[in-house]
Amino acid sequence: xxxxxxxxxxxxxxxxxxxxxxxxxxxxxxxxxxxxxxxxxxxxxxxxxxxxxxxxxxxxxxxxxxxxxxxxxxxxxxxxxxxxxxxxxxxxxxxxxxxxxxxxxxxxxxxxxxxxxxxxxxxxxxxxxxxxxxxxxxxxxxxxxxxxxxxxxxxxxxxxxxxxxxxxxxxxxxxxxxxxxxxxxxxxxxxxxxxxxxxxxxxxxxxxxxxxxxxxxxxxxxxxxxxxxxxxxxxxxxxxxxxxxxxxxxxxxxxxxxxxxxxxxxxxxxxxxxxxxxxxxxxxxxxxxxxxxxxxxxxxxxxxxxxxxxxxxxxxxxxxxxxxxxxxxxxxxxxxxxxxxxxxxxxxxxxxxxxxxxxxxxxxxxxxxxxxxxxxxxxxxxxxxxxxxxxxxxx
Numbered sequence: 190x191x192x193x194x195x196x197x198x199x200x201x202x203x204x205x206x207x208x209x210x211x212x213x214x215x216x217x218x219x220x221x222x223x224x225x226x227x228x229x230x231x232x233x234x235x236x237x238x239x240x241x242x243x244x245x246x247x248x249x250x251x252x253x254x255x256x257x258x259x260x261x262x263x264x265x266x267x268x269x270x271x272x273x274x275x276x277x278x279x280x281x282x283x284x285x286x287x288x289x290x291x292x293x294x295x296x297x298x299x300x301x302x303x304x305x306x307x308x309x310x311x312x313x314x315x316x317x318x319x320x321x322x323x324x325x326x327x328x329x330x331x332x333x334x335x336x337x338x339x340x341x342x343x344x345x346x347x348x349x350x351x352x353x354x355x356x357x358x359x360x361x362x363x364x365x366x367x368x369x370x371x372x373x374x375x376x377x378x379x380x381x382x383x384x385x386x387x388x389x390x391x392x393x394x395x396x397x398x399x400x401x402x403x404x405x406x407x408x409x410x411x412x413x414x415x416x417x418x419x420x421x422x423x424x425x426x427x428x429x430x431x432x433x434x435x436x437x438x439x440x441x442x443x444x445x446x447x448x449x450x451x452x453x454x455x456x457x458x459x460x461x462x463x464x465x466x467x468x469x470x471x472x473x474x475x476x477x478x479x480x481x482x483x484x485x486x487x488x489x490x491x492x493x494x495x496x497x498x499x500x501x502x503x504x505x506x507x508x509x510x511x512x513x514x515x516x517x518x519x520x521x522x523x524x525x526x527x528x529x530x531x532x533x534x535x536x537x538x539x540x541x542x543x544x545x546x547x548x549x550x551x552x553x554x555x556x557x558x559x560x561x562x563x564x565x566x567x568x569x570x571x572x573x574x575x576x577x578x579x580x581x582x583x584x
Contacts, residue, residue, distance in 0.1 A: 193324070194333035196301040200340060203283075204303040210287045215307045216253065217581045220244065220574070221289035223257040223277075225297030225315070227412075227449020231259045231277040233267065234471065235295045236313035236349070239376040243567035244574075245270065255285050257298075290581070291574055300341040309346050309577050311570065316489030317351035317375050319358050319518040319558060321411070326363040327515055342366040347573065349566070351375050351492065353559025358518040373569040374562035375493075377474050382496050382564035386478030393479035397444075397465050404439045406430060407467075407480035410457050410504075411488035412448035413515065417507035421445075421484070422532050423461030429536045430482075436500075436539075446476060448488075484535075487511060491526060495551045496562065502538055503528040519558065525550035 222237040233256060244252060255273045258264055264274055275282045292298070292308055295315040304310050325334035342364045350356040350370050360366050380386060399405060408421055423443040430441040444465045451457065470476055473490065477483065483494045483501045494501055503526050505511070512520070521528060525547065529535035555562075563569070 193331070193337050197333055197336050197340065200301040200303055203301070207283050207287060207303070210284050211305060213284065213288050215290055215305065216288050217290035217578050218251070219253045219255060219285075219289040220291040220293060221255040221257065221285060222293045223297050224295050229259065229277075230449060231257055231297065232471065233258060233264055235315050235473075236376040237293045237295055238472070239379065239474075240293055240313065240567050240570055243376070244571055247568075247571060248575075255289060257282060257286070291577070299344050300337050302344070304344055309574075310344055311347045311349070311574075312341075312345045313349045313376060313570075314351075314355075316492070317355070317378060317562070318489050318492035319352060319354035320489050320492070320524075321487050322516045322518060323359060323363055326359075328513070338364050342368070347371055347570075349373060349375060349570070350561055351378075352555075352561055354519060355558075356561075371569060371573065372561040373566040374560070374564070376567045376570065378493055378496065378562055379564050379566050381474065381478065381493055382562045384497075386497070389472075389475040389478035393467075393470070393475055396470065397442075397467070399442050402439050404430075404437070404441045404481040405444055405479055406441055406482040406484065407444045407446065407476055408459065408484045408504075409446045409473075409476075409488055409490055410448065410451075410486050412450040412455075413457075413487070413507075413511055414455055415457065415507040415510055417456075417510055419457040419486075419504070419506050421459045421504060423459055423464050425461075425532050426484075426535070427461075427463060429539055433540055435542070444476065444480070446470070446473070487515070487517075487521070491524060495525065495555065498544075498548050498551060500539075500542055500544075500547065501526045502535060504535055506530045523554070523557070525554040 222241050224232055224234040224237045226232045226234045256267060257275055257277050259277050261274045261276055268274060275285050287305060292304060292310045295313050299312050325338040345368060348360050348366055348370050350360055350372050351374050356370050360370060427441050427443055430436060442465060443463055444467045445459045446467045467476060477494050481499060484504050485491060486503055486505050491501060503521060505528050527538040529538050
C-alpha cells in the first residue's frame with residue numbers, strides 16, 4: 190500500500206475511532222496550531238508560528254491556545270505563555286483536535302484528519318509562489334493522491350494564497366478547492382515584506398558567533414532524489430566571494446540547511462572545511478533575514494527571499510531530471526534568479542551579478558505571479574478568526 194492510499198484509508202479509520210469524541214462541544218475560543226516541518230516532525234514553526242505570535246500579542250486573554258508538537262520538552266517557553274502543548278498522534282491529542290473552534294495548519298492534518306463541520310480550518314500552506322508541483326499534480330500521481338487532495342480540499346474553510354498563480358494553479362486546480370481564499374500573502378513573510386528583519390539577523394549571528402561585519406551565504410537545497418550528483422564546494426564558493434570586489438571586503442561565512450527530508454541515500458551534499466550546519470535552527474525565516482546571499486535550487490524559499498532584494502542564485506545540476514520527475518507550475522526559466530549547473534558557472538554568475546538588473550527582474554516576477562503579499566497577513570487572518578467567533582456567538 191503506497192503512502193497516499195494509506196492516508197486515505199487511515200482517515201476513514203480515524204473518523205470511526207473518534208466518533209464518541211464528536212459528541213463533545215466545539216470550543217469557539219480554542220485555537221489549535223500545527224506546523225509540519227518535515228517527515229513526522231511537528232514543530233513550533235512556519236506560518237502557524239507567526240500567526241500565533243500575532244494573536245498572542247494582540248488578543249491577550251481572549252483565546253485558549255493549543256500547539257500540536259512532536260517533542261513537548263522543547264517548548265517550555267510556550268507553556269510559560271499559557272499555551273497547552275499536546276504531543277502529535279497520541280490518544281490525548283484527538284479530543285483537542287476535535288474540539289478546537291479554529292485549526293491553523295500549514296498543510297499538516299488537513300489531508301487526512303477528519304475535522305468536524307463546526308470547526309474552522311485555516312490552511313496557511315508552507316510555501317509561497319507557484320513553483321514545484323505538489324504530490325498529486327506530479328507525473329507519478331495516482332487515484333490515491335488525487336483522493337487525498339479532494340479530502341484535503343473538503344476539510345478546509347479558508348486557504349491562504351501568496352499570489353494569483355498559486356491560487357489558480359495549485360489551490361483551485363491541483364486541490365480543486367472551491368472554498369474561500371484569503372488573498373493576503375503568508376504570515377511568515379509579513380516582517381520580511383515590511384523589511385523588519387534586523388532582530389531576526391541578530392539572533393542568527395549571536396547563535397553562530399558571526400560578527401556584525403561578517404557576511405552570510407546560505408545554501409538551502411530542497412528535497413529530491415537525483416541520479417545526478419549535486420555537490421556544493423563551500424571552500425570554492427567562499428574563495429569566490431572573498432575575492433569578488435563588487436561584494437565588498439567583509440569576511441564571508443557559509444551556512445548549510447539541508448531539507449528536513451534529506452537522508453544519506455540522496456546524492457546532494459556539501460564539501461569543505463568551513464561549513465556552519467544550521468539544519469536544527471528553528472526558524473527558516475530568520476535564516477533568510479540574516480543571509481546576505483541565498484543559493485538554492487527549486488525551493489519556494491526563493492519567493493520569501495525575493496522581497497529582501499538580495500543576491501540569489503540557483504544551483505541546479507539536475508534541472509532536466511527534476512523537471513521530468515517533479516515538474517513546475519512556473520518553471521525556473523521564468524524566475525528572476527541566475528542558474529548554474531556547475532561551480533564554475535556559479536562563479537561566473539556571482540562575478541557578473543548586477544543589483545539593478547536583479548531588482549527589476551524580481552519586480553517583474555512578483556507582478557507576473559500576481560503577488561498578494563501585503564505585510565499584513567497576520568492581521569487579516571486574525572480579523573477573520575474574530576469574525577468567525579462573532580458569527581458563532583450569534584448562532
